[in-house]
Amino acid sequence: MEGFNFSTEVVVRFAETDAQGIAHHASFVVWLEVARVAYLAEHAGGYLSIQAQGVEALTTGVQLTYRRAAYFDDRLCVWTRCVDLRGARFRYEYVLDRDGEAVAEGSTSHATVDARTRRPTRAPAWFVEAVAKAEA
Amino acid sequence: MEGFNFSTEVVVRFAETDAQGIAHHASFVVWLEVARVAYLAEHAGGYLSIQAQGVEALTTGVQLTYRRAAYFDDRLCVWTRCVDLRGARFRYEYVLDRDGEAVAEGSTSHATVDARTRRPTRAPAWFVEAVAKAEA
Amino acid sequence: MEGFNFSTEVVVRFAETDAQGIAHHASFVVWLEVARVAYLAEHAGGYLSIQAQGVEALTTGVQLTYRRAAYFDDRLCVWTRCVDLRGARFRYEYVLDRDGEAVAEGSTSHATVDARTRRPTRAPAWFVEAVAKAEA
Amino acid sequence: MEGFNFSTEVVVRFAETDAQGIAHHASFVVWLEVARVAYLAEHAGGYLSIQAQGVEALTTGVQLTYRRAAYFDDRLCVWTRCVDLRGARFRYEYVLDRDGEAVAEGSTSHATVDARTRRPTRAPAWFVEAVAKAEA
Numbered sequence: 001m002e003g004f005n006f007s008t009e010v011v012v013r014f015a016e017t018d019a020q021g022i023a024h025h026a027s028f029v030v031w032l033e034v035a036r037v038a039y040l041a042e043h044a045g046g047y048l049s050i051q052a053q054g055v056e057a058l059t060t061g062v063q064l065t066y067r068r069a070a071y072f073d074d075r076l077c078v079w080t081r082c083v084d085l086r087g088a089r090f091r092y093e094y095v096l097d098r099d100g101e102a103v104a105e106g107s108t109s110h111a112t113v114d115a116r117t118r119r120p121t122r123a124p125a126w127f128v129e130a131v132a133k134a135e136a
Numbered sequence: 137m138e139g140f141n142f143s144t145e146v147v148v149r150f151a152e153t154d155a156q157g158i159a160h161h162a163s164f165v166v167w168l169e170v171a172r173v174a175y176l177a178e179h180a181g182g183y184l185s186i187q188a189q190g191v192e193a194l195t196t197g198v199q200l201t202y203r204r205a206a207y208f209d210d211r212l213c214v215w216t217r218c219v220d221l222r223g224a225r226f227r228y229e230y231v232l233d234r235d236g237e238a239v240a241e242g243s244t245s246h247a248t249v250d251a252r253t254r255r256p257t258r259a260p261a262w263f264v265e266a267v268a269k270a271e272a
Numbered sequence: 273m274e275g276f277n278f279s280t281e282v283v284v285r286f287a288e289t290d291a292q293g294i295a296h297h298a299s300f301v302v303w304l305e306v307a308r309v310a311y312l313a314e315h316a317g318g319y320l321s322i323q324a325q326g327v328e329a330l331t332t333g334v335q336l337t338y339r340r341a342a343y344f345d346d347r348l349c350v351w352t353r354c355v356d357l358r359g360a361r362f363r364y365e366y367v368l369d370r371d372g373e374a375v376a377e378g379s380t381s382h383a384t385v386d387a388r389t390r391r392p393t394r395a396p397a398w399f400v401e402a403v404a405k406a407e408a
Numbered sequence: 409m410e411g412f413n414f415s416t417e418v419v420v421r422f423a424e425t426d427a428q429g430i431a432h433h434a435s436f437v438v439w440l441e442v443a444r445v446a447y448l449a450e451h452a453g454g455y456l457s458i459q460a461q462g463v464e465a466l467t468t469g470v471q472l473t474y475r476r477a478a479y480f481d482d483r484l485c486v487w488t489r490c491v492d493l494r495g496a497r498f499r500y501e502y503v504l505d506r507d508g509e510a511v512a513e514g515s516t517s518h519a520t521v522d523a524r525t526r527r528p529t530r531a532p533a534w535f536v537e538a539v540a541k542a543e544a
Contacts (some may be wrong), residue, residue, distance in 0.1 A: 014296075015438045018287065020192060025198060027167035029161065030162050033162070047480075047481070058160040061199075061201045061202060062161060062165075062199070063199045065200050073445070107243070149305065150383070150426060151302045153421065154425050158427070162423055166285065166287040169286055208320070209318070301434035305434070330477075334472050
């Protein structure tokens, strides 16, 4: 996908469908998180290594636009990039496609906080560098 | 809440929390839906009565901004209003508060489709009227 | 319900349904937890008051038999009783009905552990007494 | 795992954890379903091919025993076998392990029904054969 260096795959679980016969729209929010976790594993030693530094990343916003329904057992590609990293704040942008067909797109906003005090704290330098390298 | 005529209550379930010790951000998306269902039950005979007319309401977008963490057993008030109803499209806006303190706010976008063909179809007149009356 | 002194109500959420058009079987496991939380709120000062004593209750087993499908917006009555409380172990038994018609029945097993060490610790005396009183 | 010919892998999602810092016990029920779907994909043309024959498989029971907590990002192996296939009924048995250490074990019961009438109907012969071959 133009503008994205990273993607991960999710397969729609039956439990993620609803009585409209499609993947429930809240399931996509979970998939974005699965994609962030995969992104961090690939580029920044994993989420656990961020936590190990006493830093938690909170989700402060989520936005999704649904273009087409997704169905049970669909294999979706979640294109993911980390953008706008400044101080204690950063965003991810996503495009979900199925065989090249856009299914949804979205973004999430995050803030890094000190795990103990829950106060905003700058994202660790190594994380900033890892993201810069991943998005280069 | 100023500008809202309707609210419903949700209590954070333990299953809705995550390992950060807070309500998972995807849980809020489900609560918005619970609030829409309650709104429709109050004002438009319930979602099942819309389906009974051969109409499905799809969710085409969701947007949430998280202000404060919610915790297990928190009692949240979900203020809900239906806006921008035009043809086959409408939106809901929400504010979630806990004892008057803003926890999150958001909106969802929807489209009414024919249940069989899945093609856009105008929201039923009685639904438009019910919403107009509810939001008067 | 014969043999039960306590019940709570859950309404099937749309997000809890699946593409078979019924409530997904994993949703019931969450409802049992909702019922336990309501039971504890009624009889033992709430789950948070147990945690406040440095005790966590782990779930060590779950068993469910599904008799009939449940559907979106169904109002289910979850009959709940706490049984077999001995030392650090206890069980709950449940019957879920809809307008008097059995939908499912089940049980869960639990162990109380010290919140810090995660080692088994006897259920607090006041909890044992509260349950005895509730089930008298 | 002794007695099992098939396994699939799940990685614990952050959304699947709870405020006890562990994977929520209801998440396991979803993983068993993920494993059944993978089993059917491997051995019987996938669940969709069963549905294509006008047959639905309902879940009539679930039983889980939790041995150890599972944590965010844990990679679990779900050993799965299909047993006791007779007429319209069959069961699955499961063992979940993490690096060879037992985390949970369980079983689910199922009934095949005609998708339209929802009445019990024998499992298709090709399904019975596929299972027999898989479990040989």
